[in-house]
Amino acid sequence: xxxxxxxxxxxxxxxxxxxxxxxxxxxxxxxxxxxxxxxxxxxxxxxxxxxxxxxxxxxxxxxxxxxxxxxxxxxxxxxxxxxxxxxxxxxxxxxxxxxxxxxxxxxxxxxxxxxxxxxxxxxxxxxxxxxxxxxxxxxxxxxxxxxxxxxxxxxxxxxxxxxxxxxxxxxxxxxxxxxxxxxxxxxxxxxxxxxxxxxxxxxxxxxxxxxxxxxxxxxxxxxxxxxxxxxxxxxxxxxxxxxxxxxxxxxxxxxxxxxxxxxxxxxxxxxxxxxxxxxxxxxxxxxxxxxxxxxxxxxxxxxxxxxxxxxxxxxxxxxxxxxxxxxxxxxxxxxxxxxxxxxxxxxxxxxxxxxxxxxxxxxxxxxxxxxxxxxxxxxxxxxxxxxxxxxxxxxxxxxxxxxxxxxxxxxxxxxxxxxxxxxxxxxxxx
Numbered sequence: 001x002x003x004x005x006x007x008x009x010x011x012x013x014x015x016x017x018x019x020x021x022x023x024x025x026x027x028x029x030x031x032x033x034x035x036x037x038x039x040x041x042x043x044x045x046x047x048x049x050x051x052x053x054x055x056x057x058x059x060x061x062x063x064x065x066x067x068x069x070x071x072x073x074x075x076x077x078x079x080x081x082x083x084x085x086x087x088x089x090x091x092x093x094x095x096x097x098x099x100x101x102x103x104x105x106x107x108x109x110x111x112x113x114x115x116x117x118x119x120x121x122x123x124x125x126x127x128x129x130x131x132x133x134x135x136x137x138x139x140x141x142x143x144x145x146x147x148x149x150x151x152x153x154x155x156x157x158x159x160x161x162x163x164x165x166x167x168x169x170x171x172x173x174x175x176x177x178x179x180x181x182x183x184x185x186x187x188x189x190x191x192x193x194x195x196x197x198x199x200x201x202x203x204x205x206x207x208x209x210x211x212x213x214x215x216x217x218x219x220x221x222x223x224x225x226x227x228x229x230x231x232x233x234x235x236x237x238x239x240x241x242x243x244x245x246x247x248x249x250x251x252x253x254x255x256x257x258x259x260x261x262x263x264x265x266x267x268x269x270x271x272x273x274x275x276x277x278x279x280x281x282x283x284x285x286x287x288x289x290x291x292x293x294x295x296x297x298x299x300x301x302x303x304x305x306x307x308x309x310x311x312x313x314x315x316x317x318x319x320x321x322x323x324x325x326x327x328x329x330x331x332x333x334x335x336x337x338x339x340x341x342x343x344x345x346x347x348x349x350x351x352x353x354x355x356x357x358x359x360x361x362x363x364x365x366x367x368x369x370x371x372x373x374x375x376x377x378x379x380x381x382x383x384x385x386x387x388x389x390x391x392x393x394x395x396x397x398x399x400x401x402x403x404x405x406x407x408x409x410x411x412x413x414x415x416x417x418x419x420x421x422x423x424x425x426x427x428x429x430x
Contacts, residue, residue, distance in 0.1 A: 018154045021047055051154065058155035061148035062099070064092035067161060071141060074165070077326075078172035082107070082131045084141075088116060089124040100147040107131060107139040107167060108270055134270035136171040136284065136330045140164055170326040171284045172275070174421040176293035180429055181242070181356055182381040182411055206230045240354050240381075241315040242294055245347070246287045246305040247340040247361035248332055254279045254362055254389040256417070265333050277417050279362035279387045280334050286360050286385055288329050289421060295322040303328070306336035306343050341367035344375070353379045362387035364401045373408050383411040383429060391416040406430065 025047040032040035068087040076082045090096055096119040103112035110131045119125055142164040149156035206219050209229030222230040256277030260269040268276045275281050287303070294301045295318065302315035303325045311328050313321065336343065340363045348371065351357065357380055359372065372382045384405060388398045398414070405412045411429035415421065 017152070021051065021154065025051075050152070054150035054152050054154040057150035058148070058157045060092075060094060061096055061150070062146050062157050062159040064090065064094075065096070065099070065146060065159070066091060067101070067144060067146065069142070069144070069163070069165075071165065071167065075168050075170065076133045077170040078133050078136055080133055082110070082133055082167065082169075084112060084129045084131075085126065086112065086114065086129070087124055087126045088119065090119045090122060093121045095120050096148060097151050098148060102145040102147065104143050104145065105139065105141045107133075107141065107169075108267070109134055110139075110141075133169045135268050135276075136169050137267045138166055138168050138331050139267075141167055168327065168330050171281075171288045171329050173289045173292045174285065174425075176289050176422065176425050178426045179290060179293060180383075180411065181358075182383050206232055240356050241300045241302060241352075242356045242358065243302040243304065243315070243351065244287055244290055244358045244360065245344070246283055246303070246329075246332070247343070247359070247363055248280065248283070248305050248307055248334045249336040249339050249343070249363070250334050251339055251365070252279065252361060252363040252389075253334040254392040254394040256393045265335055274418075277392055279389060279392050282387050282392075282415060282417070282421075283360050283362065284329050284332060286387075286415065286421065286425070288326060289425065290358060290360075290385075291322055291325045295319065301325075304343075304347055305332060306338055307332050308335040308337075339363075339365065339367070341365060341371055344368055344371035348375060348378075351375060351378075351380050355380045357382045359384045360387070361385075362389045362392075364389065364396055364398060366401065366404050369401075369404050369408050369410070372410055376409070384413070385425070386412050386414050388414055388416045391418075402430075 025044055028040045028044040028047065031037075032044060066087075066089040068089075070085045070087075072083040072085075086101070088099065088101070096116070099116040099119065101112075101114045101116070103110070105112060110129070112129045112131075114127050116125050142161070144161045144163065146159040146161065147156055206222050207230065209218065209231050213231045217231040219230050219232045258271060259276050259278050260271060261267065262269060268278065268281060270276070275285055287305075291301060291303065298317055300315040300317050301321060303311075303313040305311050305328070311332070313324050313328070338346070340361055357372075357375065359368075359382060361368070361384070372384075375382055386398065386401065386405070390397055402412065402414065413425060413427060413429050415424050
């Protein structure tokens with residue numbers, strides 16, 4: 001149950017009216033004392049009664065009120081809308097002349113505060129809020145403060161409802177029509193994405209038994225679990241796993257002077273449409289877009305990044321994998337205690353022969369290129385999406401790094417600030 005806190009306070013909007021009542025009360029008491037006439041005492045009692053009645057009315061104005069908040073989904077994505085519905089019910093016979101609902105959510109651009117002009121006996125009021133999600137991250141919805149008062153505007157009462165929920169906003173993705181991969185070395189020849197009519201070493205899944213299927217293809221565990229005959233399907237050749245390595249080391253971070261954050265490493269404060277001019281934000285969008293692209297191609301995709309801790313998702317297919325990666329990207333910040341070269345060195349033992357590695361980085365440190373060359377010697381095919389730090393306000397040109405990558409025979413796609421990412425990712429690497 002949410003915790004409620006009540007507080008009766010003086011209205012800051014109408015101090016003159018309240019002060020006038022106090023002044024009249026004092027004047028009538030003085031007049032009664034000096035003249036002895038009962039009229040002035042009765043008038044003073046009237047003002048005291050008005051104050052007591054106003055105080056009691058303000059105290060009762062937020063009692064027996066229920067507030068329901070319904071959020072359609074706890075997950076959203078940058079560029080899409082988050083929908084919420086609010087219902088306020090008056091469960092008492094006493095009408096509420098006005099109420100003010102103040103929402104204290106941390107989601108940027110979320111304006112759920114509302115003023116209810118009047119609420120009759122045992123009636124309800126509802127409103128809907130649509131918020132365009134502008135930045136990725138994990139945000140808080142709630143708490144809520146309910147404010148009301150007396151009809152004379154002398155007192156107001158606050159009711160604090162400490163009900164909070166969390167909403168995760170995934171990063172934006174752009175459509176990727178094509179992304180050129182280096183030719184991975186695969187055992188058994190070139191990979192072919194079609195089912196084999198004979199038994200191979202590469203099981204791809206199971207399906208229902210069909211007349212003519214060999215009995216040695218029956219998958220007995222699945223058959224027992226589903227209580228029907230299920231047979232294994234096989235691929236002619238394996239398809240290389242793809243890994244995306246996203247560099248989130250602070251030494252690689254470059255941001256335009258227009259970028260604003262809630263703290264040194266907090267959420268980006270939106271200042272306009274489009275991707276914020278930060279290599280961190282561009283890297284996250286590139287990684288999310290490539291994740292969507294390869295998952296839709298039904299490729300086995302793995303993901304690694306270092307934030308405040310190591311974040312690893314082993315290669316898998318399907319939308320569940322995409323959800324896990326987007327969840328990680330939603331809150332990822334450039335807080336890694338390691339450089340990107342150190343990250344590659346630490347992850348090197350886990351990359352198997354024949355793997356395809358896609359590096360997303362803005363680092364101009366050539367040490368990581370040396371680590372990538374070592375991986376190439378172990379038959380790990382590497383390509384790079386290089387975020388040009390100079391276009392984001394950096395002082396150093398990326399031309400030297402491009403030449404180094406070209407000499408190392410690492411296919412590279414260069415991304416600049418304000419590039420069309422669909423076209424940039426689809427270009428042929430050099």
